[in-house]
Amino acid sequence: MKVFVPKDSAAVSVGADEVAELLGRAGAQVVRTGSRGMLWLEPLVEVETAAGRVGYGPVAPEDVDGLVAAGLLDGTADGLGLVEELPWMRAQQRLTFARVGVVDPADPDDHERHGGLEGLRAALAMDPADVVTAVTDSGLRGRGGAGFPTGVKWKTVAQASSAVKFVCCNADEGDSGTFADRMLLEGDPFTLLCGMTIAGYAVGASEGYVYVRSEYPDAVAAVRTAIVAARERGWLGDSVLGSGFAFDVHVRVGAGAYICGEETSMLESLEGKRGTVRPKPPIPALEGLFGRPTVVNNVLSLASVPTILADGPQAYAALGVGRSRGTQVFQLGGNVARGGVVETAFGISLGELVETFGGGTLSGRPVRAVQVGGPLGAYLPVEQFDLPMDYEAFAASGAMVGHGGVVVFDDTVDMSAMARFAMEFCAEESCGRCTPCRIGAVRGVETIDRIRAGEDREANLVLLEDLCELMTDGSLCAMGGLTPLPVRSAIRHFGEDFR
Ligand SMILES: Cc1cc2nc3c(=O)[nH]c(=O)nc-3n(C[C@H](O)[C@H](O)[C@H](O)COP(=O)(O)O)c2cc1C
Ligand code: SF4
Structure with missing residues (x-):
């Protein structure tokens, strides 16, 4: 057996x-x-x-x-x-994660036996422009955090005229409480390679890079093993599956900076430079890696593409709510009884994820707060457990779905300490390129410290709100721009912890 x-x-x-x-x-x-x-x-x-x-x-x-x-x-x-x-x-709808935990990630035969090549085969039989249309029609949006429509991004790269284009997979996965990229890379790397190859075919790129964080040595090894096997099988190389289309993938390992997950910093790092944010425009789709048109997509975005091509965009688009189509791979972590990965259609409520799947807290104490979307995501109280997991519904509540991380806290959490942590994290991880973030985050820590110490509390709360507004409006990228989200949500929903 x-x-x-x-x-x-x-x-x-x-x-x-x-x-x-x-x-x-x-x-x-x-x-x-x-x-x-x-x-x-x-x-x-x-x-x-x-x-x-x-x-x-x-x-x-x-x-x-x-x-x-x-x-x-x-x-x-x-x-x-x-x-x-x-x-x-x-209770799940596993599409992106269909083969994770099922197949041997090092065995290309197992991948093929479980239908892993169907999406790539279907794509190669289509016109590249039709592949872009299929991804657009599926409603797929970037799973890295911003939720930008993947088909629109691909179309921009496809229409850019350049002899050299790139596909870059963002596997930096720096968000606290997230691990789905890692599990996909370790558990089903061929699906990512297929997704990247489809992207390359669709936009006219012949080279891809996977940028993986150094904290993921097993994922790095799994992807490297899969690349060697895929080349041997002719799934990568001069003529992918005998189609005449050439595509190859390389792995690059980061050095441990949260900001290198931001796409332009990642491109700088891939070029061998220090990871600092590039101003936009130009957008990476037009001037990305080495100045060439570049698709930058998260692991989960790219790994969702094969299933979209295999089953058709309508099947994917049939799932979800509003403009959040298909499935999201949610990750339950923190103080939760049953932590792990839940892939389900958008629209499930936050409470269902935390209570039904997660089983409440590990400590057995009442849930008090949940942070969704990584360190730049908002803290939500139990009163908001009805909120559907949907990009627009979250945005309307001053929150974000982000990369799908859900971190649970029980009633012993001190939310003013969590707000301080958000500013401290930003000060630590800021690339230093713009003043609102570089200086603002440090001033934010100092101001919260004064509030926590009871010094001119009301005046300092006003000052903190003013600082949050400045960081939101004046930061060059979402690092400084979104740090106010956890801070403001902590004050709004858990104001008693600041008084
Ligand atoms: C500070 C910061 C960190 C980020 N970290 C990541 C990351 O670790 N992984 C990721 O895929 N996207 C990350 N992003 C989002 C990327 O900039 C970019 O939107 C994403 O890679 C695009 O791919 P997608 O459209 O498939 O989501 C980060 C953004 C910011 C501002
Ligand atoms: S917001 Fe922060 S991380 Fe982003 S460019 Fe400015 S200093 Fe760098």
Whole structure:
């Protein structure tokens, strides 16, 4: 019987390697996969049976002997039951993550067997302009944070006249509480490569770069392994799948700066320079990497493209609400009972994510605040749990969906400390290019410190609001421009913590 054990770094951090080794010694044919994203069950061991994969988890190394004796190797030991039937899995709509946790990320045959090449094949059979139209029609918007329509971006690059164009995948994933890019890179890297190749074909680029943060060594290794295998198969190279279209991908590793996730800083870093923000215009779509027209897309945006081409843009666009179409890969973290990845159509409420999927706090205390969208995202109170996960609904509430990170806090959180942290983070990570952010964030920390110390509280709250307005309106990029979001939301919803 085949036994599946994740080699995703989250699973490995809680003993998956030891469990895999012990199961191998016990006679199992062990296949290493990505993680299903039910992180509280890791290491999650799955056994192939005629009915489907039966799950056991969390399995500690010391549990292995007992489970094998009870019949784990043929799936008869008491366990979680069929993994795909678990409520957490059944309630999701996994499109981008369809193969994550299922396939062996290092095995191109497994990728192909699970339909992984269908999107690329479909794209190569189309006119490049029709591929751009399909992505536009799907309603896909950038999953990196800004939610910009991917098809519009691709069209701009496609229409730019240049002999050299690039596709750059942003895998810097610096947002607190986010890990979906990493799980995709580690669990299904061929899908990203297919998405990048489709982008290259659509816009007329022959070279792609994946910019990965240095904190993700396992993801770097997984993508590099996949690139070598894809070249051997002719999925990358001079004639992708025999189509005559040439495309290749390279990996570049960052050096640990949040601002290098901002697209123009990332391009500077890719060019071997210090990661500072470039003023826009020119936009990267027209003058990007080495001054050439460049598609910059997040991992999840690019990894969503193969499914859109395989199943048609209408199937993708049929999911979601308003102008937020398709699925988003939400990530539950912080003080949450069941942390992990939830891929579901836009429109699910914040409360459903936190309570139904997340199971409330890990501490068992009441939820007090949830930060959505990374360190630049707003803090929302439980009273806003009805809010649908939708770019426009969030924006109307002074919040943002961002990269889909949802970080939960219980009632012991001090929200004035969290507001201070937002300013401190900005001061630490600012690239220094513009004054409202470089100086403003430092003044923000000082002002919040005075408020917390009870010094001229009301006057300093007015000053802080004035500073937030200046940073919002005057910053060159969203680092300084959005830092007021967590600060203002903390004051608005949790004002008692400032008085
Ligand atoms: C301070 C800052 C950090 C960012 N970090 C990331 C990141 O880690 N990953 C990412 O994909 N986008 C990040 N972005 C957004 C990118 O600038 C850009 O919008 C995105 O890569 C475009 O791809 P998309 O349209 O597919 O989302 C960041 C933006 C800012 C202002
Ligand atoms: S807002 Fe901050 S990070 Fe962005 S350009 Fe200005 S100084 Fe740099």
